[in-house]
Amino acid sequence: NAGVTQTPKFQVLKTGQSMTLQCAQDMNHNSMYWYRQDPGMGLRLIYYSASEGTTDKGEVPNGYNVSRLNKREFSLRLESAAPSQTSVYFCASRRDRGNNNEQFFGPGTRLTVL
């Protein structure tokens, strides 16, 4: 039982390059999330997927797209990376939208855009 896994752990991009961050969970959770964490800031929600086949914008969605590939996997894509997207990205999952369900976080991906 690996929980929430993210790949890659580190990535360096040049401005304008594209890439996809991968996230998978093996807990049979319905809801999945992408957050970003910038220095001196808490985590901010980028996109979420309440269930397979649905996605919704969070607080800071500009410059990102997401795909809920299946129940296990939720990817985050940067089509044209910008230095402002330099951040640590966390994926999380939760059993369902029930309020008392804990969010489980992955280990994070540190992305640098030059």
Added chain:
Amino acid sequence: AQTVTQSQPEMSVQEAETVTLSCTYDTSESDYYLFWYKQPPSRQMILVIRQEAYKQQNATENRFSVNFQKAAKSFSLKISDSQLGDAAMYFCAYKWGGADGLTFGKGTHLIIQP
């Protein structure tokens, strides 16, 4: 919009002593949930404790307890018998009943002095 404020960027405490981390939040909702997360240098987000707003009793998890003052919109975390392994960033987070993601404060860096 809901906001979470952690007014202490950094706190320091002697090993075995007690420390309290502050958190205030702003909301017009009546149904919400509050959380404290720990983020050690490994970056992994770990749930420490949670509190349902409808519960008057303060949550407790071993050495960790909260002081939840609903009228004052305050949610502080008390760590008793501090240990070296408690050194980390601590984030206060809020979720209202109709939302999916969490709203985080900017964090408090806790240093444990041996």
